[in-house]
Each structure stands twice: as structure tokens, then as C-alpha cells.
Amino acid sequence: EADIYQTPRYLVIGTGKKITLECSQTMGHDKMYWYQQDPGMELHLIHYSYGVNSTEKGDLSSESTVSRIRTEHFPLTLESARPSHTSQYLCASSAKQGVSDEQFFGPGTRLTVL
Amino acid sequence: KNQVEQSPQSLIILEGKNCTLQCNYTVSPFSNLRWYKQDTGRGPVSLTIMTFSENTKSNGRYTATLDADTKQSSLHITASQLSDSASYICVVSDRGSTLGRLYFGRGTQLTVWP
Numbered sequence: 465e466a467d468i469y470q471t472p473r474y475l476v477i478g479t480g481k482k483i484t485l486e487c488s489q490t491m492g493h494d495k496m497y498w499y500q501q502d503p504g505m506e507l508h509l510i511h512y513s514y515g516v517n518s519t520e521k522g523d524l525s526s527e528s529t530v531s532r533i534r535t536e537h538f539p540l541t542l543e544s545a546r547p548s549h550t551s552q553y554l555c556a557s558s559a560k561q562g563v564s565d566e567q568f569f570g571p572g573t574r575l576t577v578l
Numbered sequence: 579k580n581q582v583e584q585s586p587q588s589l590i591i592l593e594g595k596n597c598t599l600q601c602n603y604t605v606s607p608f609s610n611l612r613w614y615k616q617d618t619g620r621g622p623v624s625l626t627i628m629t630f631s632e633n634t635k636s637n638g639r640y641t642a643t644l645d646a647d648t649k650q651s652s653l654h655i656t657a658s659q660l661s662d663s664a665s666y667i668c669v670v671s672d673r674g675s676t677l678g679r680l681y682f683g684r685g686t687q688l689t690v691w692p
Contacts, residue, residue, distance in 0.1 A: 556621070571621050
């Protein structure tokens with residue numbers, strides 16, 4: 465099982481609150497990712513990082529922001545949560561292995577904004 | 579447009595039976611194709627990876643096939659168990675960028691009944 469952790473696992477908050485979703489990995493991977501997944505739908509990449517001090521926006525526009533100050537830590541922040549942000553957020557990390565980067569996923573954070 | 583289509587959307591089988599899940603893709607240039615298993619409320623876990631030159635690969639009771647000419651893959655599950663109940667996601671990687679962009683299918687939701 466991959467050593468990638470996300471907290472909290474479940475979060476229910478009111479509109480307008482600021483939240484930070486935590487993601488940490490102990491595998492020393494340079495690349496880290498945040499995905500958003502709604503029920504029955506595909507994963508959408510919202511942020512990624514090649515390494516420390518590197519952050520990029522993904523394919524799906526998101527009002528969230530990320531930071532990468534340490535290799536092992538890639539937190540995602542929402543300054544003002546809205547009901548439209550209700551979703552599952554999955555963090556992943558990867559390192560080059562042969563012909564591909566296998567992405568290892570955390571357990572996810574299920575966010576509900578009321 | 580690069581896409582990954584999976585069928586069926588959902589499937590119910592009895593314990594001990596076999597089943598086959600399908601994945602068609604249009605991703606180009608092709609690097610590799612992975613099948614992931616995602617349990618409810620968890621992150622996806624990689625089952626198999628196949629590159630262009632491979633046409634079959636097994637992992638226990640899971641056997642994946644790839645036809646790179648027709649851009650089709652299948653995942654065959656033998657002697658299903660209750661623990662096989664999960665979403666099975668087909669993920670295709672391209673060779674178009676340093677990131678190794680991933681394209682996700684929406685998954686097939688498999689339910690195994692006793």
C-alpha cells in the first residue's frame with residue numbers, strides 16, 4: 465500500500481469558510497497532484513507540482529490554490545468555500561519507474577459545503 | 579480530442595462468476611494504459627500497466643489485454659469475489675509532455691453478489 469496520506473477524510477463546512485486539505489507522502493516522490501472527482505465521473509486534474517516551489521494549474525479550472533514548500537507536503541486551500549466545491553478531492557504522487565510514472569493515490573477527502 | 583470510454587457503466591454478477599470490462603481510447607501518442615481499482619471512499623490502486631508492445635498481462639485473478647491497433651483494452655476478472663466490488667478505471671497516458679498526461683475513463687461500477 466502506498467504511503468500517501470490525506471486529512472481530513474471527511475469535512476462538512478458552511479459557505480464562506482476557509483479550508484485546507486492536507487496531503488503528505490513519505491516516498492520521496494517529486495511529482496504530486498490534486499484531482500477532483502464527482503460520483504460516477506472521471507477524475508479531473510486541478511493542480512500539479514514537479515517539485516519544491518513548483519505548482520501548476522491542471523485541466524479543470526479550480527478556485528483552490530496549492531503550495532509545495534516541502535517535497536512531502538502538498539496542501540490545497542479554498543479561501544471561501546461554496547456549495548459548488550462539494551466533491552471528493554484525491555491527492556497523488558509519482559516518480560519515474562521504467563516507461564511510466566505510476567501515480568499512487570491517497571484515500572481522498574470528501575468535502576461537503578452547506 | 580483525447581478520450582477514454584468504458585463499458586458497461588455498471589455490472590452486477592454473482593460471486594464466483596467471470597466478467598470482462600471494456601475500455602476504448604483515442605489518446606495519441608500512446609504511452610501506456612493502466613487499470614485501476616477504486617473501492618468506495620478510497621483512492622484508486624493500480625492493477626496492471628501495459629505498454630504499446632504488450633497485449634496481455636495478468637495480476638492474480640485480473641487479466642488485462644491491449645489491442646493497440648484498434649485502441650481497445652479489456653480487464654477480465656476470474657472467479658469473482660465479494661471484495662471485487664469496486665469501480666474499475668481505465669487510464670491512458672500519452673507521450674506528449676514531460677508530465678505524461680493521464681486520461682481517465684469514468685469507470686465501470688462492479689457489484690458482486692453472494
